[in-house]
Amino acid sequence: MQYQSLNHFLNSNIEYLKGVGPQKAEVIKSELGLFTFKDVLQYYPTRYVDKSKVSLIKEFSEESPNIQIRGILLDFQLQTSKNGKRLSAVIKDSSGIINLVWFKNYQYVIKNLKLQHVYTVYGKVTNFNGTLSISHPEIKLYTPEDDKLGLKMEPVYPLTEKLKSRYVDSKLIGNMVVQIVTNPQFVWPEFIPDTITYPIKLISAQQAIKWIHYPRTEHEASDAIRRIKFEEMFVLAMRSEKNKALRKQTQQGIKMPKVGDNFNQFYKEHLTFELTNAQKRVIKEIKEDLAHGSQMNRLLQGDVGSGKTIVALLCMLLAKDNGHQSCLMAPTEILAFQHYITISDLLKELPVNVRLLTGSTTAKERREILALLKEHQIDILIGTHALIEDDVAFHSMGLAIIDEQHRFGVAQRAKLWKKSINPHILVMTATPIPRTLAMTVHGELDVSIIDELPKDRKPIRTLHKDESLRYEVMSFVKTQIDKGRQIYIVYPLIEESSKLDLNDLMNGYDEVNSYFPVPKYQISLLHGKMKQDVKELEMNRFKNGITQIMVSTTVIEVGVNVPNASVMIIENANRFGLSQLHQLRGRVGRGSEQSYCILMTKDELNYPSKKRINTMCKTNDGFIISQVDLELRGPGDVLGTRQSGLPDFKLLDLGKDTEIIDLAKRAAAYLLKLDFDLKDQNHKPLLQYLIQHQSDHFWSQIS
Numbered sequence: 001m002q003y004q005s006l007n008h009f010l011n012s013n014i015e016y017l018k019g020v021g022p023q024k025a026e027v028i029k030s031e032l033g034l035f036t037f038k039d040v041l042q043y044y045p046t047r048y049v050d051k052s053k054v055s056l057i058k059e060f061s062e063e064s065p066n067i068q069i070r071g072i073l074l075d076f077q078l079q080t081s082k083n084g085k086r087l088s089a090v091i092k093d094s095s096g097i098i099n100l101v102w103f104k105n106y107q108y109v110i111k112n113l114k115l116q117h118v119y120t121v122y123g124k125v126t127n128f129n130g131t132l133s134i135s136h137p138e139i140k141l142y143t144p145e146d147d148k149l150g151l152k153m154e155p156v157y158p159l160t161e162k163l164k165s166r167y168v169d170s171k172l173i174g175n176m177v178v179q180i181v182t183n184p185q186f187v188w189p190e191f192i193p194d195t196i197t198y199p200i201k202l203i204s205a206q207q208a209i210k211w212i213h214y215p216r217t218e219h220e221a222s223d224a225i226r227r228i229k230f231e232e233m234f235v236l237a238m239r240s241e242k243n244k245a246l247r248k249q250t251q252q253g254i255k256m257p258k259v260g261d262n263f264n265q266f267y268k269e270h271l272t273f274e275l276t277n278a279q280k281r282v283i284k285e286i287k288e289d290l291a292h293g294s295q296m297n298r299l300l301q302g303d304v305g306s307g308k309t310i311v312a313l314l315c316m317l318l319a320k321d322n323g324h325q326s327c328l329m330a331p332t333e334i335l336a337f338q339h340y341i342t343i344s345d346l347l348k349e350l351p352v353n354v355r356l357l358t359g360s361t362t363a364k365e366r367r368e369i370l371a372l373l374k375e376h377q378i379d380i381l382i383g384t385h386a387l388i389e390d391d392v393a394f395h396s397m398g399l400a401i402i403d404e405q406h407r408f409g410v411a412q413r414a415k416l417w418k419k420s421i422n423p424h425i426l427v428m429t430a431t432p433i434p435r436t437l438a439m440t441v442h443g444e445l446d447v448s449i450i451d452e453l454p455k456d457r458k459p460i461r462t463l464h465k466d467e468s469l470r471y472e473v474m475s476f477v478k479t480q481i482d483k484g485r486q487i488y489i490v491y492p493l494i495e496e497s498s499k500l501d502l503n504d505l506m507n508g509y510d511e512v513n514s515y516f517p518v519p520k521y522q523i524s525l526l527h528g529k530m531k532q533d534v535k536e537l538e539m540n541r542f543k544n545g546i547t548q549i550m551v552s553t554t555v556i557e558v559g560v561n562v563p564n565a566s567v568m569i570i571e572n573a574n575r576f577g578l579s580q581l582h583q584l585r586g587r588v589g590r591g592s593e594q595s596y597c598i599l600m601t602k603d604e605l606n607y608p609s610k611k612r613i614n615t616m617c618k619t620n621d622g623f624i625i626s627q628v629d630l631e632l633r634g635p636g637d638v639l640g641t642r643q644s645g646l647p648d649f650k651l652l653d654l655g656k657d658t659e660i661i662d663l664a665k666r667a668a669a670y671l672l673k674l675d676f677d678l679k680d681q682n683h684k685p686l687l688q689y690l691i692q693h694q695s696d697h698f699w700s701q702i703s
């Protein structure tokens with residue numbers, strides 16, 4: 001069966017359909033972009049009006065007031081009251097009677113009413129002291145023909161006001177669909193092979209396209225939806241799975257088979273804690289990647305505080321043991337600096353040279369670093385975006401790690417990889433994107449997950465407090481400080497340039513000063529407007545316990561690690577997004593003490609704010625949080641930008657369809673294993689489909 005040749009009929013212009021005509025066709029094309037029969041069939045309804053069943057009048061219930069009944073027209077009359085005219089009618093079935101009323105547009109209705117005839121009536125019932133009535137029902141004279149056609153669920157399509165004003169309604173679209181699918185020429189070709197559809201009980205493409213518009217039951221509707229969602233993901237997965245496999249086959253990575261002295265010595269002598277099982281598993285996964293010839297391209301997801309840094313460090317030691325340099329890029333100077341301090345401190349007794357390169361590195365030091373880097377006198381280079389500048393050249397970079405990778409754009413990441421030939425790549429993130437999203441967006445990456453926190457951690461307790469309870473909150477803070485703990489107080493600063501927010505922060509700082517007077521208490525202040533060296537100084541004062549309170553903006557959000565800090569107060573918490581709240585909260589709970597996160601709000605909260613705050617109070621699980629975030633904001637916003645290449649799905653919901661996404665990915669991988677180039681006769685329709693639906697010749701180049 002040739003996939004393409006069948007499409008001739010489906011490519012016909014919608015003007016050929018009865019009831020459409022040039023004017024309606026025009027507005028359907030301009031408003032909905034539906035030009036051909038095929039377009040119409042792929043314009044899916046958003047819901048159905050259930051007319052699959054005729055109920056008895058007495059079966060009406062308040063919970064589902066929409067009802068379809070069938071009965072005899074006993075009476076009808078046009079009544080005049082002070083509110084104007086209205087048409088009322090009475091219908092009787094074997095179980096009771098119901099009143100119908102029309103306040104307008106009744107002239108057309110009245111013309112067609114015949115006493116003692118049977119009508120099918122659909123509408124929303126209201127119950128007024130036991131008297132049931134429907135205003136403006138749909139009403140249709142019953143004919144025996146109706147039984148032959150069968151009852152159905154009626155599709156409801158998303159339509160604009162403009163369309164409605166030109167008499168393009170769901171009925172018309174539905175009618176167009178019926179004309180197309182009942183035409184003897186109609187064939188909707190299958191392109192997913194039976195080897196896939198059969199075991200997972202997917203209905204055929206043709207069945208799905210019929211049922212998505214006209215299911216007879218809810219069951220048929222859900223079968224059709226499942227099939228189409230699967231299709232949407234499967235097409236995408238075929239590509240990402242193929243790419244992944246191709247990369248593994250062809251892209252020779254730098255072989256790093258050795259586990260040498262530095263790694264072993266560090267592991268045995270300098271690691272002050274036992275790795276969690278999850279950390280061990282991830283290191284093993286990475287080791288295997290490095291040891292084999294193919295280039296690693298791996299996403300490491302781990303909740304805040306799960307210990308990703310140490311994993312990164314161990315990997316960089318592996319690179320060192322195999323004679324290669326590595327780099328670690330972080331999104332902020334504070335974080336890069338912190339990594340530098342932590343890592344160089346951990347490695348101080350090993351012959352491993354670690355350097356830091358950021359935007360504030362002096363020109364002289366920078367020159368020195370660049371020279372040493374070229375001569376392979378530096379093993380590990382830590383830094384910010386400064387690392388990707390053109391003149392930063394390595395002798396041999398074997399491993400590139402990006403921390404908090406979602407903070408970087410695609411282009412920035414790519415620039416780092418280009419510093420070497422096929423370096424191994426590890427991108428780390430603490431913003432657990434929901435698995436579904438990771439699978440679609442990062443389809444070509446392997447994913448490792450640290451799903452376990454170090455044992456000594458106590459779950460952070462999160463509380464929501466209104467401004468009116470500030471005194472109570474500050475008293476609590478005092479008891480914590482008196483126990484030797486440290487406190488963060490964070491203000492929203494959406495735009496680093498926003499004056500208003502900065503005022504908020506400064507007022508907050510003054511207020512905190514009045515609660516906690518010097519010299520007994522010392523307070524740090526940190527915001528993006530400050531000079532780098534001042535920032536570092538403040539950060540270090542806090543880190544070293546000289547100050548007990550850190551008042552700051554979200555500059556401290558990412559990755560900052562001060563294990564003695566046990567309280568995180570977030571001011572105007574309703575103004576933060578969920579992942580940001582979670583990141584901020586992750587700044588505490590890093591030691592063995594009980595930690596707290598207090599979400600302060602002053603304003604009346606709207607629904608999303610409430611939901612965000614409640615979610616934070618309920619769970620510490622980053623994956624659950626990201627799922628809620630996805631539901632609240634949708635995938636485009638969760639990822640931040642459209643550049644992530646998120647496809648537009650018609651039906652697939654990345655927030656909810658985890659199971660289908662998983663299934664489609666596995667199916668694609670399975671099929672490619674059977675027939676990598678889709679050469680089998682049974683797989684030809686799929687190949688043709690993929691070629692036809694691509695914009696960049698990916699499949700035609702490959703096949």
Ligand code: ADP
Pocket residue numbers: 273274275276279302303304305306307308309310430454455559561563590
């Ligand atoms: P994140 O994954 O958020 O980047 P970090 O790497 O900053 O987390 O680790 C958080 C803290 O946990 C650090 O102080 C680190 O030394 C510590 N840590 C990491 N792994 C373990 C472990 N297995 N046991 C105890 N503490 C650990």
Ligand code: MG
Pocket residue numbers: 308309403430559
């Ligand atoms: Mg980190």
